[in-house]
Amino acid sequence: MSFEINKSVTYVGKIDWELKKFHGDELSTHRGSSYNSYLVRDEKIALIDCVWTPFAKEFVANLKKEIDLNTIDYIIANHGEPDHSGALPELMKEIPNTPIYCTANAIKSLKGQYHQDWNFIPVKTGDKLSLGSKEFIFIEARMLHWPDTMFTYLTGDNILFSNDGFGQHLASEHMFNDLVDQAELYHEALKYYANILTPFSTFVDKKITEILGFNLPVDMICPSHGLIWRDNPLQMVNKYMEWAKDYQENQITIIYDTMWNSTRQMAENIATGIRLSDTNVTVKLFNSNSTHMDKNDIITEVFKSKAILVGSPTINKGISFSVAGILEMIKGLAFKNKKAAAFGSYGWSGEGNKLISAELEHGGFELLNDGLKVTWNPDDESLIKCQEFGRAIGQALK
Structure with missing residues (x-):
């Protein structure tokens, strides 16, 4: 599936309507999910994240319809877990020398999972990658929710590609937050945080405080699962800050x-x-x-x-x-x-x-x-x- 997010960014991920269990049998996904991948075009072209392994061949085939794979200059791997990197082996058969930008911990993860010595370029917080008129700024997001995780910020368009941060397991034909049932969206975002990110709330609080300290404008948040936050995207950032502070309601x-x-x-x-x-x-x-x-x-x-x-x-x-x-x-x-x-x-x-x-x-x-x-x-x-x-x-x- 592909659709235009704006003039620079195209969605090239996979919506998984049938998914009911995730992380083995550890997490229920009653409303399905999505594996979000993004193609960013400027003078240079970058692919941000891939999709889960079962959809690897489908992903590469669809990507070929969207773009000549050989024109992809960079691959950004925000996180090494197979739901985001599973299609990499299939993709790298086609473009084996394309550099993969990720954290040092992600290199360990990807090598450990796929046993390939691809062209890895390690990055850390504050590192930048020029696309021409725009650039990526990389932000390490350790333990949100793996040690290898990072966010990628696109200047000009003011988009934060947040990987597992601010995501939900929710399949929808409408991939923007303002087009769906808000109660369903909120529930799935809360469930995602409660079951996955709760142990790392201290890291969530510190990392969001750090990111806000950069004073980068955020017009859109594009996570790797679920819907894209284009209407008031900081609403979910604020919710994360609230949830990270030992959250509770008047409930027993x-x-x-x-x-x-x-x-x-x-x-x-x-x-x-x-x-x-x-x-x-x-x-x-x-x-x-x-x-x-x-x-x-x-x-x-x-x-x-x-x-x-x-x-x-x-x-x-x-x-x-x-x-x-x-x-x-x-x-x-x-x-x-x-x-x-x-x-x-x-x-x-x-x-x-x-x-x-x-x-x-x-x-x-x-x-x-x-x-x-x-x-x-x-x-x-x-x-x-x-x-x-x-x-x-x-x-x-x-």
């Missing part, structure tokens, strides 16, 4: 798994107690083992929350597989400035609460209490205790 999220509905009943009655103590707080419940519930959507809600409650029955002196998996994801994302508590039912031993509490602490959460556990199927008295537990938490978090 309850995550649980259940065997015989005992823990489910606990979760629902805890939620009732929270609402009784604070009618303004948003309370959301998720069964982590439900076939209708997606783990990345749960993580997005955790990102938005000021506190989470996690519940599981005790199973073989442990906790349920689905809760353990969610806790592992939460731990890896290194959330900050959030509180938590555990709860669960048991029959014989009851170690679940202690295990959940330990994982929450390892994940950086401040524990609100020692948790709540109930034996067997909760009776009326136990359900009242659950409501009191929720009421106390709601009061503590007001």
